Amino acid sequence: MDRFLSNAVNRIDAKGRVSVPAHFRAVVQKRGFQELYALRALDVPAIDMGGLDLLDRYEARLANEDPFLQTADDMSFFCHGDGAFVKVDAEGRITVPDFIRDHTGITTDVAFVGRGQFFQLWEPQQFATHREQVRTRLLKLRQDMTARARGPVAEDMA
C-alpha cells in the first residue's frame, strides 16, 4: 500500500513515546523517508505529518502566489519555518513534543488518521467530534447536489 489510510488510536507511554501504526510505518518506509515532518494544521487542532513531500502540497500552492504579497510570505513562513522534524525509533515510535500537545490537546492517547499523502495526529475525543462534523457537512453537500440534480422544479416542490 502506498497511501496513508484508515485510523488508529495508540497510547503514549511514561516516556512520552507512542507507536506509529505499523501500516503507516510501512508506507513511510516504502517511500524511503528517514524522518517525519510535522506541521500544525491551520484550522483544526491536528498535526499534519508525513515525509518531506508533505511540503510539495504547500509549495505547489506557493508557486501560484505573487511573491510580493504578504500571503506568499506567510505561506512560506508557515510551511518552512513552523514545521518540525520527528524521529522514529527502532520500534517505530515517535516522541510527542510539547508543541504537538499544545496545539492538539493530546495528553495520554493519540489518534493517527490517514489522509492519503500524509497523516494527522488528533486528540481522540477531538477526532471523534471532527469526524462527525465532517460527515454532517458532506451530507449537506450531498443533499444540496441531489436537489440541484433533480432540477429547479423538484427543488421548488420540496
Place this chain on the structure above:
Amino acid sequence: MDRFLSNAVNRIDAKGRVSVPAHFRAVVQKRGFQELYALRALDVPAIDMGGLDLLDRYEARLANEDPFLQTADDMSFFCHGDGAFVKVDAEGRITVPDFIRDHTGITTDVAFVGRGQFFQLWEPQQFATHREQVRTRLLKLRQDMTARARGPVAEDMA
C-alpha cells in the same frame, strides 16, 4: 458474475468473525482484491465495503475540488481517514470491528447487501426497514415523474 448482487444474512461467531457470502467472495477474488476497504455510509446506518477501487471513485471526485478549500479536506478526511481495512481470512471471513458495530447497530448477525460495484453491511432489522423505505421513495418518485411528464395540467389536477 462480476458484480455484487442479492443479499444474505450470516452470523457472527464468538471471535467476532462472519463469513462473507460465497457469491461475494467470488467477485472479490475475480477482481483480484487482497483486502477490503470499509466506509461508513453517509446517511444510513450501513457500511460500504469493496476493493480499493471504492476509493478511486471518491478520489476522482476529490481531484475536481480546490485542494485548499474545506470541502476537499472534508472529502479526504472522510474517505482516507474514516475508512478501515478489513482482511479476509482463508475461509472467507472478516472480523467485524467496533466502528462497524457502532455505526450499524450490528451485534450478532450481519446482512450483506450487494450494490453492484460494492456491497453493504447492515444490521438485519435495519436492513428490512430500509428496503421498504427505499421502495416507498422510489414509488413516490415514479409517480411524481409520471405526473410531470403529463405536464403541469395533470399536476394541477392531482
Place this chain on the structure above:
DNA sequence: TGGGACATCTTGGGCGTCAATGGGATTTAC
C-alpha cells in the same frame, strides 16, 4: 419423484506470529 451421496458453504476452535507497550541500560547534550 424420492432418496441418498456428494460438494460447498458456514461455523467453531486451537495455535503461532506480530504489533503495541513497558521498562531498564547506555549514550548524548547542555
Place this chain on the structure above:
DNA sequence: GTAAATCCCATTGACGCCCAAGATGTCCCA
C-alpha cells in the same frame, strides 16, 4: 552532573493462519 534522548530487550494481547466439523443445498440415480 543532570536530564533527556536513544538503544535494547521482555511481556502481552490481539489478530492472522490452520485444521476440523456441522449445515445446507445440489446433483445423480434408482
